[in-house]
Amino acid sequence: MKFEHSSSERLQLPAFVVEQGSVDVSEAEQQLVAAAHDSLIQDLMLSHLGIKDSPLANKLDLLLYADSEPSLAGSRESYRFTVSPQCIELKVNDGQVRREHIYYSRRPDGVVRRWDGGDQATKPAGIDLDYAENYALEEEMGVNNHPTSLEELEGLRELVTSPETIALGWWA
Numbered sequence: 001m002k003f004e005h006s007s008s009e010r011l012q013l014p015a016f017v018v019e020q021g022s023v024d025v026s027e028a029e030q031q032l033v034a035a036a037h038d039s040l041i042q043d044l045m046l047s048h049l050g051i052k053d054s055p056l057a058n059k060l061d062l063l064l065y066a067d068s069e070p071s072l073a074g075s076r077e078s079y080r081f082t083v084s085p086q087c088i089e090l091k092v093n094d095g096q097v098r099r100e101h102i103y104y105s106r107r108p109d110g111v112v113r114r115w116d117g118g119d120q121a122t123k124p125a126g127i128d129l130d131y132a133e134n135y136a137l138e139e140e141m142g143v144n145n146h147p148t149s150l151e152e153l154e155g156l157r158e159l160v161t162s163p164e165t166i167a168l169g170w171w172a
Contacts, residue, residue: 011066011077013100016155025147030111033150037112040157044083048167059084061168081160112148
């Protein structure tokens, strides 16, 4: 997967991430998405069993740099993924700060939903936000936690299984 990204631009969410609630996901599609979500997690977990750390760990950390040009240590823009048995978490980093944070998880009702964590760069220093209250309010208002479409999940699969994706290791 090649990126069209220059160092003067801020790294954006991948194109497959659509606005919350902009796609109507039928019940039949929700079932297909749930199966595809579970399959993607299983494929990722199995394909990286031989890498670092304990086989008892249950979370896999993956990294995909936005460009092939190295810059100062720790300052490269990247997509970072945490894969666990229940969800895939996507973080967009601008090199120093996590800008976007998205969870794709299969909920108890069997539906794969996406929760958006927002731009962490705009959070005022020293302010502790109550994420549980925010989460409940956003869900109640209908601006977060919508069902994920099959097209969006396939875009996630393409990104996270890119040949350029680096497996960093397992953790508990």
